[in-house]
Amino acid sequence: xLQSIGRALLxxxxxxxxxxxxxxxxISHIVRPPFYAPTVGRLxxxxxxxxxxxxxxxxxxxxxxxxxxxxxxxxxxxxxxTIAAIVVLSITRELGPVMAGLMVAGRVGAAIAAExxxxxxxEQIDALQMLSTHPMKYLVAPRLLAATLMMxxxxxxxxIIGVMGGFVIGVSQLGFNAxxxxxxxxxxxxxxxxxxxxxxxxTFGLLIAICGCYHGYxxxxxxxxxxxxxxxxxxxxxxxxxxxxxVITALFFGV
Amino acid sequence: xxxxxxxxxxxxxxxKAFGKNVVLSGIDLxxxxxxxxxxxxxxxxxxxxxxxxxxALLHPDGGSVLVDDQDLFRLSRGDQQDILRRFSMLFQGxxxxxxxxxxxxxxxxxxxxxxxxRKAARRVALEKLQDVGLPERLAEAYPAELSGGMKKRVGxxxxxxxNPDVIFFDEPTTGxxxxxxxxxxxxxxxxxxxxxxxxxxxxxxxxxxxxxxSRVAMLHQGKVIWQDDIAAMDTTDNPYVQQFVHxxxxxxxxxxxx
Ligand SMILES: Nc1ncnc2c1ncn2[C@@H]1O[C@H](COP(=O)(O)OP(=O)(O)O)[C@@H](O)[C@H]1O
Ligand SMILES: [Mg+2]
Numbered sequence: 001x002l003q004s005i006g007r008a009l010l011x012x013x014x015x016x017x018x019x020x021x022x023x024x025x026x027i028s029h030i031v032r033p034p035f036y037a038p039t040v041g042r043l044x045x046x047x048x049x050x051x052x053x054x055x056x057x058x059x060x061x062x063x064x065x066x067x068x069x070x071x072x073x074x075x076x077x078x079x080x081x082t083i084a085a086i087v088v089l090s091i092t093r094e095l096g097p098v099m100a101g102l103m104v105a106g107r108v109g110a111a112i113a114a115e116x117x118x119x120x121x122x123e124q125i126d127a128l129q130m131l132s133t134h135p136m137k138y139l140v141a142p143r144l145l146a147a148t149l150m151m152x153x154x155x156x157x158x159x160i161i162g163v164m165g166g167f168v169i170g171v172s173q174l175g176f177n178a179x180x181x182x183x184x185x186x187x188x189x190x191x192x193x194x195x196x197x198x199x200x201x202x203t204f205g206l207l208i209a210i211c212g213c214y215h216g217y218x219x220x221x222x223x224x225x226x227x228x229x230x231x232x233x234x235x236x237x238x239x240x241x242x243x244x245x246x247v248i249t250a251l252f253f254g255v
Numbered sequence: 256x257x258x259x260x261x262x263x264x265x266x267x268x269x270x271k272a273f274g275k276n277v278v279l280s281g282i283d284l285x286x287x288x289x290x291x292x293x294x295x296x297x298x299x300x301x302x303x304x305x306x307x308x309x310x311a312l313l314h315p316d317g318g319s320v321l322v323d324d325q326d327l328f329r330l331s332r333g334d335q336q337d338i339l340r341r342f343s344m345l346f347q348g349x350x351x352x353x354x355x356x357x358x359x360x361x362x363x364x365x366x367x368x369x370x371x372x373r374k375a376a377r378r379v380a381l382e383k384l385q386d387v388g389l390p391e392r393l394a395e396a397y398p399a400e401l402s403g404g405m406k407k408r409v410g411x412x413x414x415x416x417x418n419p420d421v422i423f424f425d426e427p428t429t430g431x432x433x434x435x436x437x438x439x440x441x442x443x444x445x446x447x448x449x450x451x452x453x454x455x456x457x458x459x460x461x462x463x464x465x466x467x468x469s470r471v472a473m474l475h476q477g478k479v480i481w482q483d484d485i486a487a488m489d490t491t492d493n494p495y496v497q498q499f500v501h502x503x504x505x506x507x508x509x510x511x512x513x
Contacts (some may be wrong), residue, residue: 034367036367119352122348122350123346123347123348123350124350124351124352124353126307126312126344126346126350127344127346127350127351127352128352129312130310130312130339130342130343130344130364131343131363131364131367131368131413131417132336132339132340132364132367132368132369133363133364133367133368138367
């Protein structure tokens with residue numbers, strides 16, 4: 001019993017070490033030449049632009065539901081200023097980055113794992129190496145860079161749409177005055193709220209890309225292996241996002 | 256004939272295992288410059304693992320790979336890269352990059368590995384496509400639009416594009432019809448001669464062996480159990496080779512198969 005716990009623990013630390021080493025190597029390749037500009041451009045589009053619909057949609061509904069819930073749930077605080085504050089703080093600090101992170105993990109993390117996994121099992125990664133091209137540099141580093149830079153942009157959009165969602169519900173359903181709702185929103189908002197959200201976004205983007213690349217890069221055994229790699233990538237990224245979210249929140253707003 | 260020239264590749268006691276699965280258990284093999292060695296052996300005997308280890312795509316557990324008397328796995332990273340730059344491989348499924356066009360695939364090593372300018376690399380790529388008998392109009396197509404035999408030709412063009420010294424072929428005719436197989440066999444022979452390379456081919460297609468090989472080595476249970484000039488293959492009394500060459504269902508290998 002103890003032995004098997006020990007073995008499991010050992011294997012966990014081994015995997016964690018392997019994962020961290022992969023992450024560090026990949027990050028070091030971002031800053032060392034040569035750089036592959038054309039691939040990075042395509043990735044910005046794939047990861048950033050094409051994630052806008054899902055991220056925007058989730059943000060809009062999050063903002064809307066926040067306004068509704070806080071109105072019906074906290075009937076003693078249901079003034080414009082409280083609802084506006086709850087919506088804007090929840091969105092910028094937590095829901096914007098976390099929802100966007102989970103959505104992008106599902107969309108982009110899975111796609112990265114599937115693409116690299118397929119390249120692995122069809123020997124394309126071996127072929128890269130035989131053509132004197134470092135797969136870490138050509139495949140992994142650009143994806144890390146693109147996801148880390150695109151996530152904050154996506155979250156800015158998510159923040160705006162999320163707050164708008166709350167605003168629309170507030171004005172149309174709860175009978176708030178549009179001007180004073182917006183005024184309360186901007187009075188509540190502080191730089192740190194948005195900034196902490198963007199730090200989260202960049203961190204989540206990095207985690208999503210690392211999980212996708214790692215599981216894809218080491219996938220084995222044909223189509224089934226690629227499927228498993230995709231699942232692991234999304235699950236691992238989602239868990240790491242929630243853990244990192246807690247850690248960053250504690251760092252920014254903790255006691 | 257191999258003994259007169261200093262070998263291009265020398266393998267000594269090469270071992271490789273994946274966990275408990277011992278795949279190579281002490282490979283000794285010499286390959287002379289410009290010879291064409293064919294490695295035969297049953298499925299799953301570790302032929303692919305062997306050539307991937309020689310190319311440093313896999314790291315051996317023990318033993319050495321000497322390339323022109325330099326120990327590949329004891330060199331600095333830079334020196335190792337310089338040697339590996341002279342190697343190329345045609346992979347079993349061609350392993351073309353499916354996000355790139357045909358000419359970009361062929362020119363990939365020139366553009367990214369050798370830092371050749373894109374225009375010049377494209378010219379070389381078109382030339383190589385012609386060498387393997389593909390029309391120029393396919394240059395802008397994507398790998399998904401090609402048949403298996405065409406993909407193999409593109410893979411071959413990519414493998415010879417950088418004028419390598421050593422080319423590895425992993426089951427070049429597997430999955431092709433007999434006519435296309437012979438086309439590929441002919442192309443391999445002519446392309447290898449044209450670039451003056453040493454060729455190491457894995458196959459279990461005996462037509463291919465007779466077409467390509469100047470020397471044959473047989474792999475079995477992690478060891479080279481037989482090697483000789485191609486002419487000796489039909490006269491040897493080695494029961495493993497006899498069974499393999501004639502595809503007999505009875506022989507020493509039947510009972511050992513898992
Ligand atoms: N990357 C790997 N990880 C674990 N096992 C592997 C790996 N590559 C090959 N093997 C195992 O090595 C053995 C030999 O495989 P391979 O060299 O592909 O055989 P073949 O002679 O048909 O080319 C097989 O049992 C295979 O499962
Ligand atoms: Mg094989």
